[in-house]
Amino acid sequence: MTCHQRHTNQISSVLSLISSLLHCPLDSSPLLVITESVFHPIMFTSTFPTMSLDLVGIIFLADLSLIAQRTALTGGSTFLDTFILCPGLHRQQDAANVHRGEYPAVAAMTTGYVFRVENPATVNFLQRVGHTGQLTTLSVTNTRKTRKGWRSHFMSSIDSSMSLGAVAAYLLAVSSTIAVSYLLVLTEDWWGLLVLTVLMFTRFINVLLIRSRSRVGWSGASEPGVVGDLLVLLSQDRWVRIRGYVDDLKAVTSGEWLHDMTWVESAISGFTTLLVYLNVALASNAKLSGQVMLLLLFVGTGGLLGLVNMLTQGLQMHGNLITVDIPRRKYRRRLDLVEALICETGRDDWAVRLGMINPSQASATKGSSAGNAAFNETLTM
Structure with a gap:
């Protein structure tokens, strides 16, 4: 048996199998068989779940x-x-x-x-x-x-x-x-x-x-x-x-x-x-x-x-x-901020109490004497 005959027999076997699955006669054309297999009604009768938003x-x-x-x-x-x-x-x-x-x-x-x-x-x-x-x-x-x-x-x-x-x-x-x-x-x-x-x-x-x-x-x-x-x-x-x-x-x-x-x-x-x-x-x-x-x-x-x-x-x-x-x-650093605000407000006792400057850095000429006396005191309204 030649190679060409073997390929012909294999193709015929595949077509016969497809025809049997689709209940198609063997004399149907291969194109018709393939078309029917692609658009077979079973593909459109599959049930898909309906959308639900109950949750x-x-x-x-x-x-x-x-x-x-x-x-x-x-x-x-x-x-x-x-x-x-x-x-x-x-x-x-x-x-x-x-x-x-x-x-x-x-x-x-x-x-x-x-x-x-x-x-x-x-x-x-x-x-x-x-x-x-x-x-x-x-x-x-x-x-x-x-x-x-x-x-x-x-x-x-x-x-x-x-x-x-x-x-x-x-x-x-x-x-x-x-x-x-x-x-x-x-x-x-x-x-x-x-x-x-x-x-x-x-x-x-x-x-x-x-x-x-x-x-x-x-x-x-x-x-x-x-x-x-x-x-x-x-x-x-x-x-x-x-x-x-x-x-x-x-x-x-x-x-x-x-x-x-x-x-x-x-x-x-x-x-x-x-x-x-x-x-x-x-x-x-x-x-x-x-x-x-x-x-x-x-x-x-x-x-x-x-x-x-x-x-x-x-x-x-x-x-x-x-x-x-x-x-x-x-501001490049907090000290620059403090110095600018002290210069603007004219006092530094608030900066000492906030811990932004050391008491030794505080100027005795800025702020009230009572305010600079207790550097670490925290007051409330």
Whole structure:
């Protein structure tokens, strides 16, 4: 048998096998056999799993700090925030921990007193604006007269420190929740609407708790008309200078921002957290279209709120607004910073108490005699 005959027999055997599998007669052309094998109906009758978003509610429980960060930046919460729904909404009461446990030392360069920044929201803002090896200068402005009535309850989340883009992103996040609610009604997805309503109710209760906890309390003795100048030493060699009236400086640095929750407030906060977990189960009953809308709403609003936080350049606290005043200035070393500030303020007792210079380096001609007498004394307001 020749080589050509062997190849012909092998091809015939393969075609016969394919024909038997496809129940095709042997006299069918090879092209027809191959075509039928490629487009055989069995390839289109395979069952693929349908898409399911029954676990879409898990996104509600994502441990993000977006809302807590927003609460710290605004110094509280407004009723308009009820429409801001994004992952981590059940963690709003943890806003008091945004400073990550840091209480930096601060010196009053006008008096020489040294104390600590006790307000966690202010510390968090200083951490955001401070840069390593640079002096960041901030100013404190009183805004109590411009925020009264309905605006303080609904619109204080929008302030002059927000750029146009931040305002647009915030309003878009609010309108997104309203739009999704309307679409759920149109599609008659009552389970989806229930899930959204429960989330908004949870948000509303947390807003009330934050407003209750953030009332103005003790901030030291009043010193009307006195101008202050503070130097804050943060971790990672970040230096921040804060200037303004002493009463305003005390309001943003001392005292208590969010008081500890009472047992009633703790019970309410726990109840709202359980509602969010319950919503994870309820979301599985929504229509697929409703689940998709909830997923897009949370992802989209989370991105928008993160953008708002990033574009917000100021901190609201107890009727005051803290903003960056002048461009940052770099220093080759801390001693250069200290010498420049001592030359500007005309005293060095604060630098000694902060440990930035040795007592032997202090000039007896700078600062009060009482202030230079106790170099290592730490005073509080």
